[in-house]
Amino acid sequence: MWSDFxxxxxKHYSQSSGxxxxxxxxxxxxxxxxxxxLEVDIIMTDIKPYHDSVILDDIRQPDLKIYKDAELIYSIRPPEELHPYLEQxxxxxxxxxxxxxxxTDSIHTRGKMNLINYKKAVFYKKSK
Structure with a gap:
């Protein structure tokens, strides 16, 4: 399933800047x-990074400089209370x-997110 995700x-973001x-x-x-x-800048963030490749950032008050080139923001199994912050x-x-x-979680965002079934991967997506 993770390989499908x-x-x-x-498939959709290999040409993006980040x-x-x-x-x-x-x-x-x-x-x-x-x-x-990928030859794309991949950034990983968390409020409590446990690995050297993960950057410290609080999504509730994000440092926008970290994400400046991102054309895709994604999150795997985030707590529901973070959904609005991800959308923002x-x-x-x-x-x-x-x-x-x-x-077992539902999506809590203002905007409409589309359910995507890609092979064995199931997730929600909101396009810009």
């Missing part, structure tokens, strides 16, 4: 795979937003 991002994963937590698989497979960040940047929630 990564494949979708590669991609940012927000609220990475301890799951680096997708971000690291994208870094290996993508709106400020004019970037697409992908949220891959837990299967």
């Amino acid at each position: 990564t494949e979708y991002i590669i 991609i940012a994963e927000v609220a990475v937590g301890h799951f680096l698989q997708v971000g690291c795979d994208l870094k290996k497979r 960040l993508s709106d400020k940047l004019g970037a697409d937003l992908i949220i891959k929630p837990l299967s």
Whole structure:
């Protein structure tokens, strides 16, 4: 399933100037795979980074300089209370937003997000 999610991002954003994963937590698989497979700037952020490749940032008060080139903001299983902040960040940047929630979570954003079923990957996307 993660390979399908990564494949979708590669297929649609390989020509972008930047991609940012927000609220990475301890799951680096997708971000690291994208870094290996794309010649695009991949940024990973978290409020409590546990790995050297993850940048410290609080999505509730984001440092916009970190994300300045991002054409895609995505987050894997973010807490529902962060959904509006992810949407605000993508709106400020004019970037697409992908949220891959837990299967039991719903999406809490102002704008409409489309449900995407790509092979075995299921997620929500809002285009700029």
